[in-house]
Amino acid sequence: MDGTLDAAPKPRRSRPVRVADEIKQWVVERDLKQGDKLPNESEMITLFAVSKGTVREAMRILEAQGLIVTRTGPGGGSFVGKVSADRAKSLLANYFYFQDLSLADIYQMRRVLEPEMAASLAGHLTPAQLDELQALAERYPTPARSADEEKEQHIASLEFHARLSDFSGNRLMGFVIAFMARILTDLTVYRRLYDPPNLQLWQRGRDHQLRLVDALRRGDADAARATMASHMEGAEAMMVAQEAQLAKRFMGE
Template sequence: MPPATTRSTPEPRPSRPQQVADAIKDWVMDRGLQPGDRLPSEPELIERFSMAKGTIREALRILEAQGLVKSRTGPGGGTFVHQVSEERAAALLGNYFYFQQLSISDIYQIREALEPELAASLASEGLSEAQIARLQSVMARYAEPAETAEEEREQHIASLRFHAVLAEMAGNPLMRFLIRFTANMLSEITVTRQLYDPPNRELWASGMGYQSRLLSALRAGDCDAARRILREHMQTAHRLMKAQEAALTRRFLSETTII
């Protein structure tokens, strides 16, 4: 008896407009077009790709929805190559994760892998005094512990802003995007799940301590110290945030039981 075979389900073939959209992207890349450059007119695209008007128009709508082209009407109008902003890319990726039920641990697993290496890289490259001052100005927004849940919420967002600003200084655009994205996702989770209530003095004190030590290591160009400090910072913040989440869950269950 011949062994059973497992047939994989074939990938669905892209629609014709999607194929044309992909072909236009390849054409743009092959010719080195830059944001702001005009695409050929609709009749030229019809002739170039040997497709009907409706297919070309739908392909351009696909590219516009992706943020890769932008149409303008009136004098000087047409379809132009457009650069996707980091904010739009993050929003689209955030939509993907909207129903994924990300956990605190999911996010910190990524942060613990990336941010220590970012710190080491920045220490190696060296930060200017202006960059150090910019980070210090962010820290000034939470220099004193919060007294209310509202203050805690604002301070937590500001403390995550410190890491987003740190990522802006990275030379690696992929690392910069991923770290800023995870920091923003953590900020959203903190706010939507109200993990800032009640104020957590230990979380504030440890964060201030680690960030102050990190700035000293960055100013000194000490790669090993910068990596170690930020790794410990992430591990400690992970532990404290999970404890905050657990406390909130217990409080919710207790209130539900009383009701």
């Protein structure tokens, strides 16, 4: 023996899975776009030299992945689909269900990414985009008076960050930041909401968002970066103060 361990054999992939991959490669090679029509079932059987049942199962796999859309009636058939951002986020969140993802993990990422995104957007947003962010930052001008209202304010704050990510020119960065905002919105459980409300943290969070919009409006990348970095520290401190944790459940689309 040479002291090395043999790699574990890969599980055998079923024929429908292999055909689904072949169909995807067929679409890529022809540079098909969203909405382009795919061959009908009989043509698929001939193209890939498989049975009707295999083709149907392969198409069901692709439809479940959001890569094809099937329509019935006149002009119907199977068409190239596009995976929605919501579906991608749900699938990714459900993957992390088994990874013991923590709020500390999320904020470690947020502290790195969000200040850089903010800096990259300074001076590059339209007046309409800036006004939309301003309105989100100003949505709650007074502290929460109940647990329900406090939760609403948390969600509104995350909407601000999700919307900011929509404006990012770096689609990967924007997606990751929006994904984290979605996780925090859908899966966070606050154990000490309104126990009592921390007025200082509320004021700090609101002021940071307003200062960030001002920096973005002025095109001051350094100020935008510093403001967002400080905001992330405060947001994490609020989560700790309220004993927030991620719920152990799957996330829907």
